[in-house]
Amino acid sequence: MILVDIGSTFTKVTAVDTGQASILAQSSAPTTIQDVSMGLHTALWGLGFSEEELQQARKLACSSAAGGLRMVAIGLVQDLTAKAAKLAALGAGARVLNTYSFQLTEADREEIAELKPDIILLAGGTDGGNTENILHNAKVLASLPDPVPVVIAGNRSVASEVASCFPEAFSTYIAPNVMPQIGKLQVDPAREVIRKVFMEKIIHAKGLDKAERWIDGIFMPTPAAVLHAGQLLSQGTAKQKGWGDLLIVDVGGATTDVHSLGRGLPTQAGVVVRGLPEPFAKRTVEGDLGVRVSVLSLLEAVGTAVLSQETNWPEVEVEARAELLHNQPDTLPQSREEALFDQVLARQAVKHGVSRHVGSLSELYTPAGLVWVQEGKDLSKVQTVIGTGGVLVKGADPLAVLEGAGRQNDAPLELRPQAPNYYLDGDYIMAAAGLLSREEPEAAFTILTNSLSSHKLVGRDQ
């Protein structure tokens, strides 16, 4: 079996022996965006197999090329169905361009027309609840100049009525409500529908289907494959025990992705949980935390003073370097100092990305005494933190970067992993294992655990 990840810059291929549950060969080549089949062909030949072997092997692919899966999420109340819709889209591996709540205005419609999303996820109203808002929004969206596939995952009482608001050129798909009741999240069915639309429509629309000459199909966006791998590793298989709750961090030039697998229930007594429950498999993407294209917004989020202190560089030099990295994202560090600067940036991206992903505690004084209120997931007892993506894997000291996910003295109330073990996705195996897990979960689990175990990061003092 050959597993393919058509990334925005590299096409990575991994050949595995599913019987032996081992990696046979890996290869990569630059992604050729005009015709992705060329880069794919080069990468496949790099594996060193004969043409016959290549042709006979089953080939599964995921892709984040051509901008990935770009989505807009729409709900009724910002903290309820709009948030649920956003969580569903992120979990499907999408880049969420914007989230809208309440009734869409003409200005919103124009903005959506400009954003040109690949798919719109339209939610709003619990089952049997509000119908007016989603119907209004459907009518506004129906007059978008370019037809877009729309996944409808709102109040089921009006789902077909909502679908009938759209002209035929729009393809509509009805999924179960992302929030059937207040306080109940149901994002997995909508994620699966989004994945199908991605496979059936988006691959073709982006011209990625040219690759299908060589492979059996592009089954999902790459981030969804990573989340699948996390789910497999966390929950295990019929025969093998999972690793339990875990956190996966991917720092990139433009974004920082954080995935968590775990229910995130309180780990201490006397804690009251508030707010929307979160999905077991949760993904967040921070579009302002990146080490190249988004470095200026990272600087803004972290503060120049903090970076200056961490790097021992004067503030003006920090700003000048950030400006350069932003304008020339291909820049590679040329000295030890510059490499260290990249490392500090990545660590801050991890620290802030995890801070926004995990839940937090706050104290509340009531007449009955002090009460701790938890919002979001409690991941403080998570034992496994995995770093993936080029910035971490190619970096000189991935442990120093990944420790940004762990305990922070300046954020004692954030429910981040307190004393985890750190692992590196050194073989770039996460996405491949996620793809493989759909067909051969046992082999995928063994390959994944063997690879990660051989890349456990241990500090100098341990």
Added chain:
Amino acid sequence: MEAKTLVLGVIGADVHAVGNKILEIAFTEAGFNVVNLGVLVSQKEFVEAALETDADAIMVSSLYGHGEIDVRGLREALIEAGIGDILMYIGGYLVVGNQDWPEVEAKFKELGFDRVYPPSTLPEDVIPTLRKDLGM
């Protein structure tokens, strides 16, 4: 006829959970669709839950004597959200100590509640009135 939807919760920094569960059971058994927000519920959560579920009534509990400050502005928030005419009930230990009940009732009606119930009110005393107010 479709079941009427009630949004239920204990408002403010109030952690009294037992009565809330009893009300959830009683209203559910009486055939209502109950959206129970539990304890420590903010005004914002009541408004947002009522919006998403297209609720027919909001049932507020307050059992620690600070209800007045917690509910002030809730009716106005509902008006802002476009559901200002929703039916709203409140019950529990609404004030501290033994204050004159008619005065307490009048105060909470002025704050926008349609019905105000003193301590020790039983669910069966409320349900027939609720049905009537909802035109059932």
